[in-house]
Amino acid sequence: MARAGEEALIARYFAPLAGPGAEGLRDDAASLTPRPGHDLVVTADAIVAGVHYFPEDPPGSIAVKALGVNLSDLAAKGADPRGFLLTLALPDDWSEAWLAAFAEGLGAASRSHGCPLLGGDTVRSGGPALIGVTAFGEVPAGAMLRRQAARAGDRLCVSGSIGDAALGLALRLAPDPGLEAAHRDALLDRYLHPNPRLRLIPALRRHARAAMDISDGLVGDLGKMLAGTGLTARIETAQVPLSAAARAAIARDHGRLSVALTGGDDYEILCAVPPDHLAGFLAEAEKAGVPATEIGTVEAGDGPPRFRDAEGRAMAFASASFSHF
Amino acid sequence: MARAGEEALIARYFAPLAGPGAEGLRDDAASLTPRPGHDLVVTADAIVAGVHYFPEDPPGSIAVKALGVNLSDLAAKGADPRGFLLTLALPDDWSEAWLAAFAEGLGAASRSHGCPLLGGDTVRSGGPALIGVTAFGEVPAGAMLRRQAARAGDRLCVSGSIGDAALGLALRLAPDPGLEAAHRDALLDRYLHPNPRLRLIPALRRHARAAMDISDGLVGDLGKMLAGTGLTARIETAQVPLSAAARAAIARDHGRLSVALTGGDDYEILCAVPPDHLAGFLAEAEKAGVPATEIGTVEAGDGPPRFRDAEGRAMAFASASFSHF
Structure with a gap:
């Protein structure tokens, strides 16, 4: 034709x-x-x-x-x-x-x-x-949220759940027949269909000091938020929100936790919220139907953000940031 | 490296x-x-x-x-x-x-x-x-010049000269050692370096009723300006402005006139100017350092614009419009 x-x-x-x-x-x-x-x-x-x-x-x-x-x-x-x-x-x-x-x-x-x-x-x-x-x-006017506007003491929050899309991509490249089909499908769907968090906009405008979307992985993007600002961050990895599907995938292979934290395509929001705005932000996000979770704190200092596991040990990542380029 | x-x-x-x-x-x-x-x-x-x-x-x-x-x-x-x-x-x-x-x-x-x-x-x-x-x-506010706003009786004008870039492209694909080097270089340069007619903006705002840039050839783009509007146009091909280089190239091969009129990459302005604005438009364009030339008239009627040669005969084009797609 x-x-x-x-x-x-x-x-x-x-x-x-x-x-x-x-x-x-x-x-x-x-x-x-x-x-x-x-x-x-x-x-x-x-x-x-x-x-x-x-x-x-x-x-x-x-x-x-x-x-x-x-x-x-x-x-x-x-x-x-x-x-x-x-x-x-x-x-x-x-x-x-x-x-x-x-x-x-x-x-x-x-x-x-x-x-x-x-x-x-x-x-x-x-x-x-x-x-x-x-x-x-x-x-x-003048209210565009910037990436690099955080201050020491601000709480770091993320929307939704982290790592689903990266795990979905990993499962496409290397299927895992042992993972429950519903979990597999949920992860595959997050890779295919990013869901821009537009309903979070009013809460972000009212409460966030700095914000960016997570497209290249939480670890790398947090690094970009703070690079060159004289700030670093401490993240409690156990607080990073994971979906039931991501938890199931990670339970079968703990190495997948790194994939979830450093992989791309989350399209969740990472933001820095002043401490006295934290409760308001979390409540307003919940009300808007976009759960948000506090995962750590911005601190003065240089060096990349530090991630601690549930036992308080420092976590290292082979490759902090996903790059399509 | x-x-x-x-x-x-x-x-x-x-x-x-x-x-x-x-x-x-x-x-x-x-x-x-x-x-x-x-x-x-x-x-x-x-x-x-x-x-x-x-x-x-x-x-x-x-x-x-x-x-x-x-x-x-x-x-x-x-x-x-x-x-x-x-x-x-x-x-x-x-x-x-x-x-x-x-x-x-x-x-x-x-x-x-x-x-x-x-x-x-x-x-x-x-x-x-x-x-x-x-x-x-x-x-x-509200003053963006539209492509399809011409009226019957408007005069059609173009900026600069038509066909140089298309002839430059043709010469790259099939060099013509007989063409003077200065002419060849001028045509090649027009293909490489489009020159957006920003200095024509004040004259266009003040005098033009409809405008578009010529990117896919004068014949085809004029057709797009009028398609579906119940308007057509009559163009005096002899009035279409040609550079000295284009005239030299066409003198060596008259088939190149069609290339000039239908080829792409002119990046000149085609506009429709009400008759009582014509003199003002041409004078203001001249003053801005961007020569403009009247080439024809918008008329009521359907069908593609008619191009007449210097002897008054209708010209036909094998392919009206250049398409990169």
């Missing part, structure tokens, strides 16, 4: 996803204006077939991930999503069936997060597929 | 290009706010090695093109550049020398256009290099 050209393809699959200001995707640009008293927050992340996802993953899941990893950055900055641009670089063997399923998944994610498509570009990749998203969010 | 990881690479090559709001590229997002009474204009275009440029092109030229094609879209929308995000997907054999030269070219272009780097992402491409840019511009 002959495949559509770029214009036809946009009209057929992507124009239905277009939001206000997008000119129905018939223009080369879109207009976007924050509400009075607000700043725009802009972020861009790309995912590549064979690097950030498996080429054989369902196209709808790939779309969910491409948008999700960007909205996760907005959530961490305290920014409500306003829209996104899509740069779609397709391999030579793209099919309309793949594209239709991709657009359907993208549309569903876009609607459920209230984040319409504003424009973009479609090109040949000459290699694997690449899906680049630029996401736009909105914060009250 | 060991190559730097993503964080080191950003700090070394790209942090020096960062603008206000970019948090020194140490965060996952940047904040950006239009001045009061202004809208942001957002656009994204990617270029791919082997598709949009030659992998062996100078890295600095590739950077100039990646930024230039996006700023060209902003210029056509009447938007002053405010900043950009860079998605850099590198092939497995990237080198620090390549990256250093790329960043140097990007920095020079960024400074000369007053358009700082605000953030982005660096990934492995698993294939050829891909350089994606999202550019942000600013227009007075």
Whole structure:
């Protein structure tokens, strides 16, 4: 079957996803204006077939991930999503069936997060597929949460549970038939479908001093939060929240704890909260349906954050941070 | 030599290009706010090695093109550049020398256009290099120039000269030793270094009713400007501005006129100007140092725009529009 050209393809699959200001995707640009008293927050992340996802993953899941990893950055900055641009670089063997399923998944994610498509570009990749998203969010003026704004004494908190996606990836690469199917499926699903923590935004705005999303592993990303600031941290590893599925996987192989702590693709929020805001933050997060957990404390000092196990022993990690690059 | 990881690479090559709001590229997002009474204009275009440029092109030229094609879209929308995000997907054999030269070219272009780097992402491409840019511009509220807003009777104008880049590309693919070296070099340079027509912005804002940049060829892009609007156009091909170099190339092979009119990569502005604004537009463009030329008229009617040659005969084109896709 002959495949559509770029214009036809946009009209057929992507124009239905277009939001206000997008000119129905018939223009080369879109207009976007924050509400009075607000700043725009802009972020861009790309995912590549064979690097950030498996080429054989369902196209709808790939779309969910491409948008999700960007909205996760907005959530961490305290920014409500306003829209996104899509740069779609397709391999030579793209099919309309793949594209239709991709657009359907993208549309569903876009609607459920209230984040319409504003424009973009479609090109040949000459290699694997690449899906680049630029996401736009909105914060009250001057209130974008920064990564490197923690102070000594702040409590470190994370949303949800840590390590599920990294364990899911590990199980895809090396299946473990002894792990209960429900646990395996839960971990595989977390790898496939990141869930940007947008509902945590009000609690973050009210209570957090610094925040980032955890995309390259808790250990490495915490290091990035504090690098060069004259601060370090002490983490009680036993307090790091693990899902029932992750606990089951780790019980079968204790080495998987390191995978959970250093692996990528959590898309949870890591934040530093002043001590007098801790109770308020945890309560508000709970109420918003996004459990948050205190895992340690920011301290003055240099050197990487120290992780202690349940017996109080220092933990070392062969590779602190996951890198797709 | 060991190559730097993503964080080191950003700090070394790209942090020096960062603008206000970019948090020194140490965060996952940047904040950006239009001045009061202004809208942001957002656009994204990617270029791919082997598709949009030659992998062996100078890295600095590739950077100039990646930024230039996006700023060209902003210029056509009447938007002053405010900043950009860079998605850099590198092939497995990237080198620090390549990256250093790329960043140097990007920095020079960024400074000369007053358009700082605000953030982005660096990934492995698993294939050829891909350089994606999202550019942000600013227009007075509600004043973004749209592509499809022409009316019958409007005069069609283009900036600069048409077809140079397409002829430059043709000469790279099939050298013509008979063409004078100065002409050849001028055409090759237009292909390598698009020049976004930012100085035309005030004249466009004041006088144009519709505008777009010419990236896929004059014939095809004019078709896109009018498709589905109930409008068509009559173009006097003899009035289409050609550079001395393009005229010399066409004199040696008249078939090259079609290449000039339908080939891509002009990055000139095509706009529709109400008749009573024509003289003002042309005069203001001239004053801004960007010559503009009237080439035809918008008319009521369906069907593709009609091009007439110097003898008044209708011209037909085998392929109206250049497509990289």
